Each structure stands twice: as C-alpha cells, then as structure tokens.
Amino acid sequence: MPRTLSPDSPVIRVDAVSFSYGETLVLERINLSIVAGEFVGLVGPNAGGKSTLLKLILGLLEPQAGQIHVLGRPPRTAARAIGYVPQFPSFARDFPICVEEVVTMGRIGRGSRWALGWSSRADRAAARQALAEVEAADLARRPIGQLSGGQLQRVLLARALVAEPQILILDEPTANIDQRAESDIFDLLAELNQRLTILLVSHDIAFISEYVSRVACLNRTLTCHNTSAVSDDTIQHLYGGHIRQVEHQHG
Numbered sequence: 001m002p003r004t005l006s007p008d009s010p011v012i013r014v015d016a017v018s019f020s021y022g023e024t025l026v027l028e029r030i031n032l033s034i035v036a037g038e039f040v041g042l043v044g045p046n047a048g049g050k051s052t053l054l055k056l057i058l059g060l061l062e063p064q065a066g067q068i069h070v071l072g073r074p075p076r077t078a079a080r081a082i083g084y085v086p087q088f089p090s091f092a093r094d095f096p097i098c099v100e101e102v103v104t105m106g107r108i109g110r111g112s113r114w115a116l117g118w119s120s121r122a123d124r125a126a127a128r129q130a131l132a133e134v135e136a137a138d139l140a141r142r143p144i145g146q147l148s149g150g151q152l153q154r155v156l157l158a159r160a161l162v163a164e165p166q167i168l169i170l171d172e173p174t175a176n177i178d179q180r181a182e183s184d185i186f187d188l189l190a191e192l193n194q195r196l197t198i199l200l201v202s203h204d205i206a207f208i209s210e211y212v213s214r215v216a217c218l219n220r221t222l223t224c225h226n227t228s229a230v231s232d233d234t235i236q237h238l239y240g241g242h243i244r245q246v247e248h249q250h251g
C-alpha cells in the first residue's frame with residue numbers, strides 16, 4: 001500500500017550512508033534530506049563520489065551502512081518516480097533511431113510495449129508532449145546521431161520527463177555543451193522546478209549557484225550550504241588549487 005507523505009517530508013532522505021568499492025571508502029556517513037520543490041546542486045571534485053551517491057539514490061547500488069528513502073520507500077521500489085538524465089547516453093550515437101523513438105524509451109516500465117518493437121499512440125503522444133516541454137518538438141523525426149550536444153541533452157531530458165516523474169536527477173547534463181546552451185537548459189530546469197524536485201550534479205559551483213536553492217558539497221563526506229552562503233573559502237576548501245580549471249570547464 002502506498003505510504004502518504006506529509007508536504008514537508010523529505011522526498012529524498014539519506015541517513016548516515018557509507019559506501020565502499022572493495023577496500024576503497026568512497027562515501028562516509030552521508031546525510032542529505034531534500035524536500036519537495038527543492039533544486040539541489042551536488043558539487044565536488046573528480047572522484048568525490050557524486051555519481052556513486054546518485055546510483056545509491058536510484059537503487060542501482062546498496063549502501064554498506066545507513067539507509068536511503070525516496071518518497072518514504074526503499075529506492076528500488078520508488079524508481080518510477082525518478083526521471084534520470086545520465087551524463088552520457090546509454091546508446092551509441094550512430095544507432096539508427098529517431099528522436100521520438102528515444103524519448104518513447106522513457107515509457108518502458110509504464111506499460112509501454114516499446115521494448116517489443118512498437119509504441120502505442122499514447123506513447124507517441126506522450127513523447128511529443130515531452131519534446132514540446134523541452135522546446136524540441138521540431139526534432140521529433142531527426143536521427144539521434146545528427147543532434148548537437150545541447151539538442152541531445154534536451155532529448156534526454158524529454159526521455160526522463162515522459163515517464164511523468166516527481167523527481168529529476170541529472171548527472172552533469174551540461175558537461176559537453178557550450179555556455180549559451182547551458183544557460184538555456186538551466187532556464188528550462190528552473191521552469192520544471194515549479195513542479196518537480198531536482199537534484200543535479202555539476203562541477204561548476206559558480207554557475208549553478210545562480211539557479212539552485214542549496215548546494216551539497218561532496219568529497220567523500222558531504223556538507224550542505226544555502227546558495228547565499230557559498231563563499232570563495234567554501235570553493236577553495238572543496239576544490240583546493242583546481243578551482244580555475246573548474247570554473248572554465250564549459251569554456
């Protein structure tokens with residue numbers, strides 16, 4: 001039976017979670033609580049454990065210590081409530097498939113028969129609506145291999161939205177695109193944040209601070225800051241001498 005959450009119950013709750021790959025401790029006693037409507041930026045240096053934490057929240061990995069709840073449930077059973085935008089698409093860019101078909105893949109698990117080789121009219125209508133929401137309706141028939149980096153990110157976002165999630169999780173959605181396309185995607189995320197809770201991984205703390213309500217800094221351990229409290233000292237402490245490289249990554 002579904003559990004009822006009060007409006008201020010966390011939609012994502014991570015309690016004292018530790019995780020190691022073999023002998024290597026990657027996350028140490030992580031606490032993170034995200035309530036409905038928040039837009040949280042997860043930042044940190046390379047190998048700081050960001051993707052690992054996302055995989056735990058998505059239920060793809062199990063913590064060795066501590067607990068995670070998504071909408072009050074174990075992550076695996078809440079997976080449908082999460083729309084996930086990966087850092088890299090899980091298919092080859094030269095796969096002979098058009099944008100609308102890629103977006104329809106996001107319906108797998110919602111009764112779609114796309115996996116059997118065909119999609120229903122309802123699937124295609126949902127895909128077109130999701131593409132319209134990310135302002136990419138005109139790309140529907142385009143082969144996926146012909147998209148720019150920014151267009152591909154919009155399509156991956158539409159694929160996450162087509163499953164009607166309550167939570168969006170994005171792993172560096174703008175790592176490989178130019179600064180203008182990056183701003184456009186963040187404007188879109190700000191609009192989506194009016195109805196969705198968002199957790200987004202980024203290297204670019206300076207850029208995301210303009211958009212997110214809270215920054216979670218992860219480097220094996222995690223510290224949260226309200227956006228207004230992110231100072232040069234915070235950035236220096238987190239990244240040490242590498243901050244210039246971080247700031248200029250989107251060049």
Ligand SMILES: Nc1ncnc2c1ncn2[C@@H]1O[C@H](COP(=O)(O)OP(=O)(O)OP(=O)(O)O)[C@@H](O)[C@H]1O
Binds near residue numbers: 044045052
């Ligand atoms: N499947 C795995 N097996 C063993 N070690 C792993 C595995 N995946 C990640 N690691 C290691 O765990 C650490 C954290 O990796 P993770 O990908 O979570 O970091 P990240 O903060 O997302 O890094 P980046 O910013 O470079 O993407 C790294 O040292 C990485 O080499």
